Amino acid sequence: MKQLLIASTSTVHGSGFLDYLLDALKIHFKKVDNVLFVPYARPGGISHDAYTEIVQLAFSKIGKTVKGIHEFDNPKDAIKSAEGIFTGGGNTFVLVDQLYKKDLMAPLKTAIESGIPYVGTSAGSNICGLTIGTSNDMPIAYPKSFKTLGVVPFNINPHYMDSDPKSTHMGETRETRIKEFHYYNSQPVVGLREGSYLQVLGEKITLKGPLNARVFEPKKTPYELKPEAELSNLT
């Protein structure tokens, strides 16, 4: 049975890395002692080691050890033998580029589908969707495909932001961008505000956290989902 937490962000304003998620992580990883961490998204260009240290510190608060996938001689084997997996945020293009270059997309999908508990934040959540076509990130690397794990049957838009009616900036709002996405793509998009996450247990997908999520489907008015709403039929 698939077991995922797909979170908008690693960090909510005013608290430490993963702090707001620790209670949920404790339950999610209750049978996991050692977490395999995928640091490839490298937020701010941070090194794999430095990023892994940050994650170790956070998971130590709930009694888990963490090892970065870059520390293994064979990252495919690391995924195959993982008890639980966490992919952190950063740049989605860099993450996907690395997953393809190291031929890890398929093993990661297999591991998740076999029931290994997975947690993603931001870029690590984007890759759970069908494509990274609704990433907010700058395209600083060119991955060989935008297709990703597809372990949920829609796309994720993390860090979802509502439009600021006072803004004078002429760049597109998030909602406009996602509507544009639907001129060329048909899958639904779930905009997760910071502090929200999806819990996937088998085929059951539930919105968690204190905030609504915003769902975009082609040719439909976007709509809000309340916490504890189910998205299991969203395809």
Next chain:
Amino acid sequence: MKQLLIASTSTVHGSGFLDYLLDALKIHFKKVDNVLFVPYARPGGISHDAYTEIVQLAFSKIGKTVKGIHEFDNPKDAIKSAEGIFTGGGNTFVLVDQLYKKDLMAPLKTAIESGIPYVGTSAGSNICGLTIGTSNDMPIAYPKSFKTLGVVPFNINPHYMDSDPKSTHMGETRETRIKEFHYYNSQPVVGLREGSYLQVLGEKITLKGPLNARVFEPKKTPYELKPEAELSNLT
């Protein structure tokens, strides 16, 4: 001699489409009666015809006629015989995808390098740089390459936004994103604030408009350029 205007945006807050640029366009296109318009970026998914109508209306104010490249049977020939070219904003990925699919990237570069006056706004400016690796857009299409015209020896970041120190949003700031770009790429990046544009005349590149631009180079502190500053040696 190359002749380009590379603008951050088509529209500044509180005025109409291209209004703030019309005086500059009048000079730039003084020997041009008919402008070839490239509507492929389709802002908000607008049709090529509808986008072309908006552009026609703007250019009619300075006595120019406009024809959309999509109206020609052979878009390559349209570029080869153009008196002047304008590529409008929208989604950079969609624009670049179309330019590659229609095999127009090379003809467009040739036309610009032969001296055909070119104007780009937003996505139409992004493509003047070496790559679209510093686009702000959502990756809603997968172009066969991120490489673009390279008619200036750096990258453009249009709609450049300064960080809001009051923001509680945990997504990356523009400056952070561009710094991340430089972990993987070496070319300078010119952040053009809305209302700014670069004028390229042969090898001379000058910042125009009322605002400073922000320049990012690898391993250097970002710095500001004042209006009328030259960027001719930025590579």
